[in-house]
Amino acid sequence: MKTKFYLKVNSNGSVNTTKSRPDLRFDEVAILVNVELPDLLFQKPQITATIAVSDENITPFTIDAITVDNVKDAIETATGIQVKLSIEQPEN
Known part of the structure:
Protein backbone atom coordinates (compact mmCIF):
# COMPACT_ATOMS: atom_id res chain seq x y z
CA MET A 1 0.00 0.00 0.00
CA LYS A 2 1.20 3.46 -0.87
CA THR A 3 -0.35 6.59 0.58
CA LYS A 4 0.43 10.24 1.13
CA PHE A 5 -0.61 12.62 3.88
CA TYR A 6 0.38 15.95 5.34
CA LEU A 7 1.91 16.26 8.78
CA LYS A 8 1.07 19.67 10.21
CA VAL A 9 3.37 20.88 13.01
CA ASN A 10 3.12 24.11 14.96
CA SER A 11 5.75 26.04 16.92
CA ASN A 12 4.56 24.47 20.22
CA GLY A 13 5.26 20.98 18.90
CA SER A 14 1.61 19.99 18.37
CA VAL A 15 1.01 17.82 15.31
CA ASN A 16 -1.89 16.46 13.30
CA THR A 17 -2.35 14.79 9.95
CA THR A 18 -4.65 15.29 7.00
CA LYS A 19 -5.00 13.70 3.56
CA SER A 20 -5.34 17.01 1.74
CA ARG A 21 -3.07 20.03 1.87
CA PRO A 22 -3.99 21.89 5.08
CA ASP A 23 -4.60 25.57 5.61
CA LEU A 24 -1.78 26.88 7.79
CA ARG A 25 -1.57 29.50 10.51
CA PHE A 26 1.49 31.74 10.83
CA ASP A 27 3.18 29.34 13.32
CA GLU A 28 2.55 26.08 11.38
CA VAL A 29 4.35 24.13 8.65
CA ALA A 30 3.09 21.22 6.54
CA ILE A 31 5.26 18.29 5.59
CA LEU A 32 4.16 15.93 2.81
CA VAL A 33 4.77 12.34 3.98
CA ASN A 34 4.88 9.36 1.60
CA VAL A 35 4.30 5.97 3.22
CA GLU A 36 4.84 2.56 1.63
CA LEU A 37 3.69 -0.43 3.69
CA PRO A 38 3.51 -4.09 2.66
CA ASP A 39 -0.05 -5.42 2.22
CA LEU A 40 0.90 -8.36 4.46
CA LEU A 41 0.97 -5.92 7.38
CA PHE A 42 -2.85 -5.60 7.16
CA GLN A 43 -3.69 -9.29 6.86
CA LYS A 44 -5.04 -10.97 9.97
CA PRO A 45 -3.29 -14.22 10.81
CA GLN A 46 -5.20 -17.45 10.40
CA ILE A 47 -4.91 -19.37 13.65
CA THR A 48 -5.09 -23.13 13.27
CA ALA A 49 -4.77 -26.02 15.69
CA THR A 50 -4.61 -29.78 15.43
CA ILE A 51 -5.65 -31.96 18.33
CA ALA A 52 -4.79 -35.64 18.20
CA VAL A 53 -5.53 -38.28 20.82
CA SER A 54 -3.63 -41.53 20.39
CA ASP A 55 -5.08 -44.91 21.31
CA GLU A 56 -2.64 -45.35 24.21
CA ASN A 57 -4.05 -42.23 25.88
Whole structure:
Protein backbone atom coordinates (compact mmCIF):
# COMPACT_ATOMS: atom_id res chain seq x y z
CA MET A 1 0.00 0.00 0.00
CA LYS A 2 1.20 3.46 -0.87
CA THR A 3 -0.35 6.59 0.58
CA LYS A 4 0.43 10.24 1.13
CA PHE A 5 -0.61 12.62 3.88
CA TYR A 6 0.38 15.95 5.34
CA LEU A 7 1.91 16.26 8.78
CA LYS A 8 1.07 19.67 10.21
CA VAL A 9 3.37 20.88 13.01
CA ASN A 10 3.12 24.11 14.96
CA SER A 11 5.75 26.04 16.92
CA ASN A 12 4.56 24.47 20.22
CA GLY A 13 5.26 20.98 18.90
CA SER A 14 1.61 19.99 18.37
CA VAL A 15 1.01 17.82 15.31
CA ASN A 16 -1.89 16.46 13.30
CA THR A 17 -2.35 14.79 9.95
CA THR A 18 -4.65 15.29 7.00
CA LYS A 19 -5.00 13.70 3.56
CA SER A 20 -5.34 17.01 1.74
CA ARG A 21 -3.07 20.03 1.87
CA PRO A 22 -3.99 21.89 5.08
CA ASP A 23 -4.60 25.57 5.61
CA LEU A 24 -1.78 26.88 7.79
CA ARG A 25 -1.57 29.50 10.51
CA PHE A 26 1.49 31.74 10.83
CA ASP A 27 3.18 29.34 13.32
CA GLU A 28 2.55 26.08 11.38
CA VAL A 29 4.35 24.13 8.65
CA ALA A 30 3.09 21.22 6.54
CA ILE A 31 5.26 18.29 5.59
CA LEU A 32 4.16 15.93 2.81
CA VAL A 33 4.77 12.34 3.98
CA ASN A 34 4.88 9.36 1.60
CA VAL A 35 4.30 5.97 3.22
CA GLU A 36 4.84 2.56 1.63
CA LEU A 37 3.69 -0.43 3.69
CA PRO A 38 3.51 -4.09 2.66
CA ASP A 39 -0.05 -5.42 2.22
CA LEU A 40 0.90 -8.36 4.46
CA LEU A 41 0.97 -5.92 7.38
CA PHE A 42 -2.85 -5.60 7.16
CA GLN A 43 -3.69 -9.29 6.86
CA LYS A 44 -5.04 -10.97 9.97
CA PRO A 45 -3.29 -14.22 10.81
CA GLN A 46 -5.20 -17.45 10.40
CA ILE A 47 -4.91 -19.37 13.65
CA THR A 48 -5.09 -23.13 13.27
CA ALA A 49 -4.77 -26.02 15.69
CA THR A 50 -4.61 -29.78 15.43
CA ILE A 51 -5.65 -31.96 18.33
CA ALA A 52 -4.79 -35.64 18.20
CA VAL A 53 -5.53 -38.28 20.82
CA SER A 54 -3.63 -41.53 20.39
CA ASP A 55 -5.08 -44.91 21.31
CA GLU A 56 -2.64 -45.35 24.21
CA ASN A 57 -4.05 -42.23 25.88
CA ILE A 58 -7.57 -43.68 26.09
CA THR A 59 -8.48 -45.36 29.35
CA PRO A 60 -11.48 -47.64 29.71
CA PHE A 61 -14.52 -46.01 31.28
CA THR A 62 -15.90 -47.70 34.37
CA ILE A 63 -19.23 -47.14 36.08
CA ASP A 64 -19.49 -48.32 39.67
CA ALA A 65 -22.67 -49.64 41.33
CA ILE A 66 -23.26 -46.40 43.26
CA THR A 67 -23.32 -44.40 40.01
CA VAL A 68 -25.76 -46.87 38.45
CA ASP A 69 -28.06 -46.59 41.50
CA ASN A 70 -27.86 -42.78 41.44
CA VAL A 71 -28.78 -42.65 37.73
CA LYS A 72 -31.68 -45.07 38.30
CA ASP A 73 -32.97 -43.05 41.27
CA ALA A 74 -32.70 -39.75 39.36
CA ILE A 75 -34.70 -41.09 36.40
CA GLU A 76 -37.37 -42.59 38.66
CA THR A 77 -37.68 -39.37 40.68
CA ALA A 78 -37.94 -37.18 37.57
CA THR A 79 -40.39 -39.37 35.67
CA GLY A 80 -42.23 -41.40 38.30
CA ILE A 81 -41.52 -44.51 36.24
CA GLN A 82 -39.89 -47.61 37.71
CA VAL A 83 -36.57 -48.20 35.92
CA LYS A 84 -34.50 -51.36 35.48
CA LEU A 85 -30.99 -50.23 34.55
CA SER A 86 -28.18 -52.55 33.48
CA ILE A 87 -24.72 -51.76 32.14
CA GLU A 88 -23.12 -54.17 29.65
CA GLN A 89 -19.62 -54.27 28.20
CA PRO A 90 -19.69 -53.70 24.40
CA GLU A 91 -18.45 -56.48 22.15
CA ASN A 92 -15.14 -55.84 20.41
